[in-house]
Structures are given as structure tokens and as C-alpha cells.
Amino acid sequence: MERLIAQLPEFFTWxxxxxxxxxxxxxxxxxxxxxxxxxxxxxxxxxxxxxxGLWALxxxxxxxxxxxxxxxxxxxxxxxxxxxxxxxxxxxVSLFAIAVIAICTYAIAYTADIIRGGxxxxxxxxxxxxxxxxxxxxxxxxxxxxxxxxxxxxxxAIAFSVSFIKDxxxxxxxxxxxxxxxxxELNNQGFSGILVFGTIAMSYxxxxxxxxxxxxxxxxxxxxxxxxxxLRKIRQT
Amino acid sequence: xxxxxxxDVFAKYGKLEVLHGxxxxxxxxxxxxxxxxxxxxxxxxLRTLVGLTPVTGGHVDVDGTSIDYxxxxxxxxxxxxxxxxxxxxxxxxxxxxxxxxxxxxxxxKGRPKAEVEAEAIELxxxxxxxxxxxxxxxxxxxxxxxxxxxxxxxxxKPEILLLDEVTSALDPELVNExxxxxxxxxxxxMTMLLVSHEMSFVREVSNKxxxxxxxxxxxxxxxxxxxxAPTSDRARDxxxxxxxx
Amino acid sequence: xxxxxxxxxxxxxxxxxxxxxxxxxxxxxxAFTAGLFVGLICAALKTYGPWPVRLLVNVxxxxxxxxxxxxxxxxxxxxxxxxxxxWSNEACVLIGLTLNAGAYLTMILxxxxxxxxxxxxxxxxxxxxxxxxxxxxxxxxHIAKSIYPAxxxxxxxxxxxxxxxxxxxxxxxxxxxxxxxxxxxxxxxxYFTVTAGLYVVLTFVASLGLALVGRWAFRVRARIF
Numbered sequence: 001m002e003r004l005i006a007q008l009p010e011f012f013t014w015x016x017x018x019x020x021x022x023x024x025x026x027x028x029x030x031x032x033x034x035x036x037x038x039x040x041x042x043x044x045x046x047x048x049x050x051x052x053g054l055w056a057l058x059x060x061x062x063x064x065x066x067x068x069x070x071x072x073x074x075x076x077x078x079x080x081x082x083x084x085x086x087x088x089x090x091x092x093v094s095l096f097a098i099a100v101i102a103i104c105t106y107a108i109a110y111t112a113d114i115i116r117g118g119x120x121x122x123x124x125x126x127x128x129x130x131x132x133x134x135x136x137x138x139x140x141x142x143x144x145x146x147x148x149x150x151x152x153x154x155x156x157a158i159a160f161s162v163s164f165i166k167d168x169x170x171x172x173x174x175x176x177x178x179x180x181x182x183x184x185e186l187n188n189q190g191f192s193g194i195l196v197f198g199t200i201a202m203s204y205x206x207x208x209x210x211x212x213x214x215x216x217x218x219x220x221x222x223x224x225x226x227x228x229x230x231l232r233k234i235r236q237t
Numbered sequence: 238x239x240x241x242x243x244x245d246v247f248a249k250y251g252k253l254e255v256l257h258g259x260x261x262x263x264x265x266x267x268x269x270x271x272x273x274x275x276x277x278x279x280x281x282x283l284r285t286l287v288g289l290t291p292v293t294g295g296h297v298d299v300d301g302t303s304i305d306y307x308x309x310x311x312x313x314x315x316x317x318x319x320x321x322x323x324x325x326x327x328x329x330x331x332x333x334x335x336x337x338x339x340x341x342x343x344x345x346k347g348r349p350k351a352e353v354e355a356e357a358i359e360l361x362x363x364x365x366x367x368x369x370x371x372x373x374x375x376x377x378x379x380x381x382x383x384x385x386x387x388x389x390x391x392x393x394k395p396e397i398l399l400l401d402e403v404t405s406a407l408d409p410e411l412v413n414e415x416x417x418x419x420x421x422x423x424x425x426x427m428t429m430l431l432v433s434h435e436m437s438f439v440r441e442v443s444n445k446x447x448x449x450x451x452x453x454x455x456x457x458x459x460x461x462x463x464x465x466a467p468t469s470d471r472a473r474d475x476x477x478x479x480x481x482x
Numbered sequence: 483x484x485x486x487x488x489x490x491x492x493x494x495x496x497x498x499x500x501x502x503x504x505x506x507x508x509x510x511x512x513a514f515t516a517g518l519f520v521g522l523i524c525a526a527l528k529t530y531g532p533w534p535v536r537l538l539v540n541v542x543x544x545x546x547x548x549x550x551x552x553x554x555x556x557x558x559x560x561x562x563x564x565x566x567x568x569w570s571n572e573a574c575v576l577i578g579l580t581l582n583a584g585a586y587l588t589m590i591l592x593x594x595x596x597x598x599x600x601x602x603x604x605x606x607x608x609x610x611x612x613x614x615x616x617x618x619x620x621x622x623x624h625i626a627k628s629i630y631p632a633x634x635x636x637x638x639x640x641x642x643x644x645x646x647x648x649x650x651x652x653x654x655x656x657x658x659x660x661x662x663x664x665x666x667x668x669x670x671x672x673y674f675t676v677t678a679g680l681y682v683v684l685t686f687v688a689s690l691g692l693a694l695v696g697r698w699a700f701r702v703r704a705r706i707f
Contacts (some may be wrong), residue, residue: 126329128328129323129328134316144331147331148330
């Protein structure tokens with residue numbers, strides 16, 4: 001305990017804090033980029049999953065299998081799979097890119113289910129009306145289904161991304177300079193584990209907590225009919 | 238040559254066969270009504286015509302050309318000529334009234350936006366809703382929504398308008414405003430095929446009435462004949478019940 | 483891509499992977515059960531406790547659910563020795579996961595507590611039941627049924643996401659074994675592909691079991707897929 005207190009001035013230096021701020025930014029940016037791209041690809045997956053016709057059966061099965069498999073394996077295993085798979089293809093992909101791809105791979109599986117649930121909540125009659133007017137499936141998705149499904153899709157999708165900020169701690173394992181990695185580095189330099197990991201935990205908390213509050217606020221706003229109308233007005237302008 | 242000729246059409250809803258060989262003709266400018274007990278397959282006839290329920294047998298001709306309902310392109314062509322108005326209106330909830338009406342003509346048919354909008358406003362005034370152009374469907378009454386749905390279908394410039402129980406989902410006091418619109422269209426010579434339970438209205442606007450039961454056409458003819466002197470027991474029974482009730 | 487997959491090596495060490503899977507399962511069951519106990523106490527305190535206790539439970543839940551499980555376990559493993567407390571790596575994973583699961587389970591169970599109608603509680607009170615008895619006979623059976631699907635779902639999360647974190651402080655559960663074995667002969671892709679497959683099988687068996695138990699004990703339909 002005395003050691004801990006003695007280390008305080010040495011630990012809380014400008015350079016260490018700058019290092020951690022940088023690492024926090026790294027954590028945040030790889031999560032957001034990964035989840036954002038993952039969300040886009042999940043949309044594609046959901047679209048492919050509803051392709052009609054017998055010829056598309058293998059495609060539909062593949063989409064379902066992707067979601068089922070990746071929801072059942074640990075993120076750490078996904079990270080290793082992505083890392084080694086990419087390294088057999090090319091050796092000059094940055095670790096940051098690999099981390100983003102791993103996050104994205106995982107996020108697709110989770111957000112695809114969220115998106116599917118949202119889209120299925122739009123009454124089928126809306127789709128029939130679009131069909132009867134010769135809308136393509138893609139146009140129906142983007143002009144009719146998704147605009148009505150956003151209030152249902154967005155809150156859980158945001159909640160997932162925010163909770164994923166924490167899970168990205170695992171990519172420290174492949175050497176991305178994010179928060180957890182820097183924490184281990186500082187711990188190895190001889191700083192007290194309580195001090196280091198307490199600070200790291202606090203840093204995660206400072207990112208995760210406000211964002212999850214924001215997510216809950218959004219959910220409340222979107223859940224009311226008035227909120228939904230608001231959302232449309234925002235989209236109009 | 239009839240404008241629309243439906244010959245021996247079969248249709249399935251999942252595994253259940255709902256149409257067992259339906260045949261009838263619609264001439265240009267005619268108003269033809271499908272009547273009969275619920276579950277007789279009237280709505281299914283309209284749905285098969287626009288390819289929403291798969292046709293499993295028989296054929297449909299428009300102006301003497303057969304529509305192949307197994308080809309996506311042919312279904313698209315059929316939908317260009319026939320527009321459907323649904324019982325539950327099915328307006329896009331996320332769009333304003335005006336956008337509901339203009340979306341398909343501009344985006345699907347690729348017509349210039351200004352021209353389509355001018356036309357849409359004309360159609361909205363025809364159904365008496367020009368002032369609601371910027372409202373959202375959930376801000377309108379059922380009758381208003383249904384009139385917008387009719388305007389939306391008309392904006393596609395269909396040769397034949399299909400109306401599927403357009404007043405069934407409405408409160409009684411709102412039925413007339415929609416029927417007035419349909420009456421006006423009939424007066425303008427629009428070819429229409431309608432499914433309805435409003436018997437006095439059917440008698441008033443129709444050139445021909447088709448009585449259906451259990452997926453088959455039981456009898457058809459001018460409204461006076463069908464309503465006043467039905468030849469089949471089933472039709473007599475049906476009209477007897479509703480006209481008395 | 484001209485990579486030659488060689489699975490022979492993996493099959494030769496398949497036993498070791500299976501042992502890892504068994505440890506994963508044990509860790510999962512233990513952390514979940516202990517976490518359930520923690521969660522039950524915390525949820526009860528949060529619902530029926532005096533305000534300072536409620537505040538304390540809130541702080542616990544909010545802090546744990548907004549920080550990574552990995553950091554929580556690192557804190558126990560690398561931090562506590564500074565205070566003279568030294569636990570084995572397995573103990574750190576188990577205690578860390580229990581505390582982590584406890585917080586999430588508090589939220590799940592709390593939702594269940596709120597779903598119990600006050601009328602039923604009052605009925606229990608008029609029958610002369612003590613608070614403990616009311617919780618035992620009214621609240622627990624009621625929430626067991628209403629939140630079973632969420633619990634079953636969370637068990638899979640702990641079983642997969644939770645336990646694998648142990649690999650990073652040298653616990654030889656499934657992911658740990660895969661790392662150990664593949665760093666010997668560099669067949670990373672093969673080992674991790676098979677490991678992923680084992681996780682899929684393990685969780686599938688677990689969800690199937692949970693669904694059957696749920697149907698039998700609480701008459702709820704839990705999701706297998």
C-alpha cells in the first residue's frame with residue numbers, strides 16, 4: 001500500500017496520461033469503426049438471408065450459419081482466427097486493421113440478428129404494397145422497411161456497440177496499442193497493478209458509462225410515437 | 238376481345254388451394270364486382286392478378302396477351318397495367334401523403350418529379366385531400382387514408398383498378414366518402430374490378446356482378462339479375478341472409 | 483492463398499482440447515451458479531433494501547457492467563498481490579467471473595423482481611409469511627419462470643465470452659489450450675478452427691440442455707438457436 005502511494009506522482013505524469021488518452025482513443029476508434037462497418041455488412045447479410053427462390057437456399061443457409069457460429073465462439077478465438085487467416089494471405093496488414101476486421105466479423109453476427117428483428121417488426125402488408133407497385137427488394141428495404149424499423153433497430157445496436165468497447169480489451173493480446181495493452185505495459189514497468197488496472201478500469205468506465213446513458217436516452221426518445229414521428233422529420237430535412 | 242380475361246385460374250395460399258378454376262371477363266370501361274361469403278376467394282382473385290399470390294393453373298390475358306405468372310418480368314408488366322388498393326390501405330407509414338403518391342411514378346417509372354407532383358396534387362384534390370399532402374398516414378382518419386391509397390394507385394396510371402374491400406376496415410360514417418370517390422371514378426369510365434360487401438353500392442355502380450363461393454364462380458350477370466333473381470341456391474341463400482339482415 | 487491445412491497435428495492433441503473444453507464447462511457452470519447467488523442477493527437488496535444499500539448495489543452493478551471482465555480479472559491477478567493477497571490464476575478467473583456475472587445477473591433478476599405483483603406479496607404478508615419466506619415461496623418461483631430465457635442466454639455468454647478470458651492469465655481452458663498447443667507447432671489456424679467448432683458444439687449442447695430443463699421445470703420455451 002505504501003508502495004502504491006509512493007508511486008502516485010510517478011504514475012500520474014503528463015506523458016503517461018497522454019499515452020493512456022491515446023490508447024483510449026485507439027480503443028474507441030477501432031470499436032466504432034468495426035461496429036459501423038459491421039452494421040453495414042450485417043444489413044447486406046440480412047438482405048441476402050431473405051433472398052427468395054430455391055437457387056438461393058445455400059446462400060440463406062450460409063447467412064444463418066454465419067450468425068449462429070459467430071455468436072457461439074469467444075471473441076478471443078475470433079481474434080486469433082482473423083489474425084492468422086489474414087497473415088496467411090498477406091503479411092503487411094496492420095494490427096489495427098486486423099483488430100477492426102475481427103471486431104467487424106463479430107459485430108456482423110450480433111447486429112444481423114438485431115436488424116432482422118427490427119425489419120420483421122414492419123407489417124408484411126407494407127411489403128405487399130411495395131411489391132404491387134413493382135418496387136425491387138432492395139428499394140423496399142431502403143425506402144419502406146428500414147425507415148420504419150430504425151426506432152427498433154438503433155437502440156439495441158447502439159447498446160451492443162457500447163458494450164463492445166469493453167470486449168475489445170481482448171485485442172491487446174495481438175499487440176494493438178489500446179488501453180489494456182498500455183496497462184499491461186505500465187504494469188510490467190513496475191507500477192502497482194492496483195494503480196494501473198484501477199486507472200485502466202476507470203478509463204473504460206468513462207467511455208462506456210456516458211455512451212450507455214446516451215443509448216438509454218435515445219431508446220426512450222425513439223420508443224414513443226412522438227419520437228418516431230420526430231425521427232421521420234429529422235430524416236426529411 | 239375482352240380487356241381482361243381470367244380463364245380457369247387456380248391459386249394456392251401455402252398448401253391450401255383457394256381458387257379452383259375461376260373464369261370471367263372484364264370489358265374496357267366496365268365495373269365488375271366480386272361478391273360472396275368470406276373465404277370464397279374474392280380477394281385472392283385480385284391478389285393473383287398482381288402476382289401477390291402465386292397462380293398454379295389456368296391463364297390470364299390482358300388485351301389478348303397472356304401473362305406468364307412464373308416470370309418476374311411478366312408480373313412486373315402486369316403490375317404496370319393493374320393497380321391494387323388494399324383493405325387496410327397499406328400506405329407507407331414513414332412517408333408523407335404526397336410522397337406515398339409520387340414515389341412509384343418517379344422512382345419506379347422514372348418520370349420527371351415536377352410533372353408527377355403536379356399530377357399527384359390533382360389526384361389528391363380529386364379525392365378531396367389536397368390540403369393533406371404533407372401529413373403522415375397516422376395523422377389521417379381511415380377514410381382519408383383509403384382515399385390517399387386510391388390516389389396512389391391512380392398515380393400509376395393503371396388500365397385496370399383493383400379495389401379489395403376498400404371500405405371494410407372503415408368506421409361506418411367514413412364509408413361514404415370512399416364510395417363517393419369510387420363512384421366518381423366509375424363515372425369517368427375507369428375499368429375497375431372490385432371486391433365489396435356494400436351490396437347496394439355494388440348494385441349501383443357495377444355493370445356485372447360475379448357471385449363466388451368456395452373458390453368457384455357460382456353465377457354472374459348484370460346486378461339486377463344476380464341480386465333480384467339469382468338462379469343458384471347458394472346465391473339465393475347468401476343474398477337472402479344479408480338483404481334481410 | 484497457398485496455405486496447406488494440416489489437421490493431423492490437431493487430431494493427435496484432440497484429447498488436450500477436450501480437457502480444455504471440460505474445464506471451460508466447469509468454469510462456466512461454477513461462475514454462473516456463484517454469480518446467480520450474488521445476483522439474487524443484490525437484486526433482493528436493490529428491490530427491498532434501505533437506500534444506502536441500494537446505492538451500494540447500484541455502484542457495484544454500474545461499475546462492473548461498464549468495465550471489461552479482463553481488466554477486472556487483471557486487477558485481481560496483478561493488483562491484489564500489492565495488498566499481500568495472492569490467489570492462483572484459476573481462483574482469480576473464478577472470483578472475477580463470479581463478480582462480473584453477479585452484476586449482470588443482478589440486472590436480469592431485478593427485472594424479474596419487478597415483475598412480481600405487489601398484490602401477491604401483500605397476500606403473502608397477510609398469510610403471516612416473513613420477508614425471507616415471501617422471497618422463497620413467491621418471488622423465486624415467479625421470476626424463475628419469467629426470466630428463465632434471459633438466464634439461459636446469459637449462461638451461454640458466460641460459458642463462451644467469460645471463460646475464454648482466463649486464457650490470458652494462463653488458465654488452460656479451451657482457448658488457453660488452443661494457444662498452448664498451437665504455439666508449439668505453429669498450426670494456429672487449424673487449432674483455432676477446431677476450437678471454434680468445439681465451442682459451437684459445447685454451446686449447442688448447453689442450449690439444448692437448458693431448453694429441455696426450461697420446458698420441463700418452468701414450462702418455458704427457451705431458444706436453442
